[in-house]
Amino acid sequence: MIFHRSAGQGRTRGSGEMSAVGLGAEAMQGWLDAPEYAEIVIAGVNSAKGVTLAGPAWALTRLESALTAERIFAKRLPLDYAFHSPAMDPIRAPADRCPWTPDTQ
Numbered sequence: 001m002i003f004h005r006s007a008g009q010g011r012t013r014g015s016g017e018m019s020a021v022g023l024g025a026e027a028m029q030g031w032l033d034a035p036e037y038a039e040i041v042i043a044g045v046n047s048a049k050g051v052t053l054a055g056p057a058w059a060l061t062r063l064e065s066a067l068t069a070e071r072i073f074a075k076r077l078p079l080d081y082a083f084h085s086p087a088m089d090p091i092r093a094p095a096d097r098c099p100w101t102p103d104t105q
Helices: 002-010 025-032 057-069 086-091
Strands: 017-021 041-047 050-055 074-076
Touching: 017 057, 025 041, 025 050, 025 057, 050 057, 057 074
Parallel strands: none
Antiparallel strands: 017 050, 017 074, 041 050
């Protein structure tokens, strides 16, 4: 399963990036509700005051600049992928095409 998942994720390279931000999920969502950040999603909640975002590079750059101007930590992660985001949707296989399911363990 890991092989197939990784191969699929590899096909999404360049479709987005990720950033770490020093805000909790609720506060971060307040920022993401603004139309200019609509293409960015919370990809992971790391702690009460830390999230990972995923989205297009240009949108993350805009948000990082705004956050930094407000003295909020924001750092781009060295990834060419937007894991845990809609950028992964094209590699989702229907269950009947998936090479591994819980029934085939």
